[in-house]
Amino acid sequence: MKASLQSLQNIKSYIPPSEFYRAELAAMPPPRGGGWRDGGLCPxxxxxxxxxxxxxxxxxxxxCFSCGTKGGDIIAFIQQRDGLSFPEAMEKLTNEWGL
Ligand SMILES: [Zn+2]
Incomplete structure (x- = not known):
């Protein structure tokens, strides 16, 4: 991991949420436009x-309006879905997205 990429802000700027969710959510309909969209099946x-x-x-x-799980960014998504700490989630994203 490059030192310049170790901040949350950099991770976020290198991984667009639309790309991230398209890769992570197999059941998500093809996104059109930004803002709040149907994410398909809740993980x-x-x-x-x-x-x-x-x-x-x-x-x-x-x-999720069914189970109530929520978070503010893709790091929070990875943390909650995979049961990771914040640094672990950062590392996982960095590795998986080749940053
Ligand atoms: Zn749910």
């Missing part, structure tokens, strides 16, 4: 119907 509970999980393709925020 935080045993979701069988789309429609309750929303992602913000500009900020990376996410919210």
């Amino acid at each position: 935080f509970h045993n979701d069988e119907h789309t429609g309750s999980f929303r992602v913000n393709l500009e900020t990376g925020a996410f919210k």
Whole structure:
């Protein structure tokens, strides 16, 4: 990891939320435009119907109206889905996205 990429702000600027969620959410419909969009099936509970999980393709925020899981950015998404600490989530994103 390059020293210049170790801050949260840099991670966020290098990984657009729209690209991130398209890669992470297999059931997400093709995104059109930004803002809050249907994220497909919620990865935080045993979701069988789309429609309750929303992602913000500009900020990376996410919210499930069924199980109540929410967060403000893609780091929070990785932390909660994979049970990682903040530094672990940063490292995972850095490795997976080749930063
Ligand atoms: Zn949910």
